[in-house]
Amino acid sequence: MVEDVEAEARRRLKALKVNEWRTREFISGQPMPEEIRHLALQIEFAAAALVRLSPIPDDYDDDLYWPRVWDR
Template sequence: MVFKVIEGGRGQAALADEWPEAGHGPSPDDVRWEAARRLNESGYHLSRVREFATGAPMPAALRYLSLQIDFAAEALSRLDPIPVDFRSDAYWPTSS
């Protein structure tokens, strides 16, 4: 099993000031985009395709990571207001 380091908040620090207007912050769609990015970076989709093609089950760790990312995205998107630093690694699960 190969794990990749997912670059989160630190790599996206330049995007943290994306909502300069007062009263306008990140939307639930922004959170979903971040969740999709993290899932793509984890190798989940490649493993899922491999599972369909070969019948070999994907690693349980990747399946569990997907559930954790979905849960974190759902929880973050329900916050009012959504934290401006929602891309920070502190809000998201790690693959370890």
């Protein structure tokens, strides 16, 4: 179940294109937008909190447990 929560966090980070932003930041020196950085930290925090729950909720992938992604 821990692996499932971590996979959900990776899915959400992938949807934000966090790796692409980090690569861009590394190559160009232009920082990742603060809202992307902040949301990525929130996703990582939510995943860490969920894996510490006993038991991990069956609906761990529900948006209720994860930070809200704004509309761009």
